[in-house]
Amino acid sequence: MKKLLAIAATALILPISSQAAPLDRKQQQQVKELVREALMENPEIFIDVVNELKKREELAKTQARNSVLTSNMTELFNNSDDPFVGSSTPKLTIVYFGDVNCGFCKKQDPVLDALVNNYPDLKIIYKDMPILGSSSREAAALLLAARAEGNDAYLALHKEFMSHPARHDSDSIASSVKKQGLNLDALKNAVDADINRQLDSNIMLAQKLGITGTPALVFPDEVVGGFTQENVLKEMIDKRLRQIK
Numbered sequence: 001m002k003k004l005l006a007i008a009a010t011a012l013i014l015p016i017s018s019q020a021a022p023l024d025r026k027q028q029q030q031v032k033e034l035v036r037e038a039l040m041e042n043p044e045i046f047i048d049v050v051n052e053l054k055k056r057e058e059l060a061k062t063q064a065r066n067s068v069l070t071s072n073m074t075e076l077f078n079n080s081d082d083p084f085v086g087s088s089t090p091k092l093t094i095v096y097f098g099d100v101n102c103g104f105c106k107k108q109d110p111v112l113d114a115l116v117n118n119y120p121d122l123k124i125i126y127k128d129m130p131i132l133g134s135s136s137r138e139a140a141a142l143l144l145a146a147r148a149e150g151n152d153a154y155l156a157l158h159k160e161f162m163s164h165p166a167r168h169d170s171d172s173i174a175s176s177v178k179k180q181g182l183n184l185d186a187l188k189n190a191v192d193a194d195i196n197r198q199l200d201s202n203i204m205l206a207q208k209l210g211i212t213g214t215p216a217l218v219f220p221d222e223v224v225g226g227f228t229q230e231n232v233l234k235e236m237i238d239k240r241l242r243q244i245k
Contacts, residue, residue, distance in 0.1 A: 061210070065223055068208045075205060076125075076218060081198060083126045083147045083154040086116040090123035091244050092237060095218040097206050100139045100161040101132040101168055104227040108215040109162045111230045119237060126158065127202045129214055135168040140199055142173065145190040146182060156180050 023031065039046050069076070076095050096112060098105040112124050128143055130136035139161055147154040160176040161168065168176075177184045206216065209223050217224045217233075219240065 065210055066221070069218070069221070069223070072205060072208065073220070075201070077220065081147075083143075083151050083158075084123055085113070085126070085155055086119075086123040087121055088123070091121035092119075092240050093123045093125060093220070095125045095127055097127050097129040097202070097211055097214055097216040097218070099129055099132045099136050099214045100164075101136045102214040105215045106162050106165075108227050109159070111228070111233065114230060115233060115237065118234075119241075121241065122237065126154070127205070128199060129202050129206055129211075130199060131203065131214065133167070135170065135173065137199070138170065139168055139173050141191040141195050142177060142187045144195045144198060145187040148190060149182075153180075153182070157182065
């Protein structure tokens with residue numbers, strides 16, 4: 001807000017037209033006095049200016065984000081290394097940025113599962129975004145190692161990780177892996193530079209999109225941050241599917 005106020009104040013004391021001759025010091029002082037008098041008599045003017053600047057700032061953010069979406073469509077929606085759930089020939093795809101230690105992700109997951117069951121033309125791509133500590137990174141790397149054994153292996157281990165009610169540590173991660181009948185040592189050995197690059201790329205891609213936390217859902221035309229209720233997502237999905245038909 002302070003930044004917006006400063007911008008507004010600066011805007012108000014600039015010369016009225018960029019085409020006009022520069023004002024000398026005396027004229028600049030006269031303009032400042034006129035502006036000050038106008039604001040004192042009509043303070044709502046200043047509020048209107050601030051509100052307009054806020055609108056423009058939000059519009060600029062939206063335009064920048066849409067530009068990033070457009071320029072990263074392939075990495076977001078057509079990366080064959082990404083695990084997914086749902087249709088392999090979808091009409092609509094959503095990208096899901098999550099972290100196994102994120103409490104809201106553990107609430108978001110069953111919502112997404114329900115949506116996939118209700119919408120046969122929906123695909124959800126998982127982009128692991130391990131930002132909540134070393135155990136997040138450890139689990140995410142093992143998930144991608146499991147992905148090499150098949151998409152179903154990833155999904156099963158992902159669900160196992162998400163069923164853990166507390167934050168993970170190495171012991172809980174090992175327990176989850178063993179519950180799925182996977183070889184922990186083999187998965188650890190499979191974590192290579194490519195897997196680490198993929199995780200780093202996920203985080204950098206999220207940052208480009210202005211995503212600073214999890215969960216986050218990316219539609220082809222919109223980024224939705226934070227936990228989102230099922231009914232809200234249904235409305236968003238229905239709207240886009242109608243547009244596709």
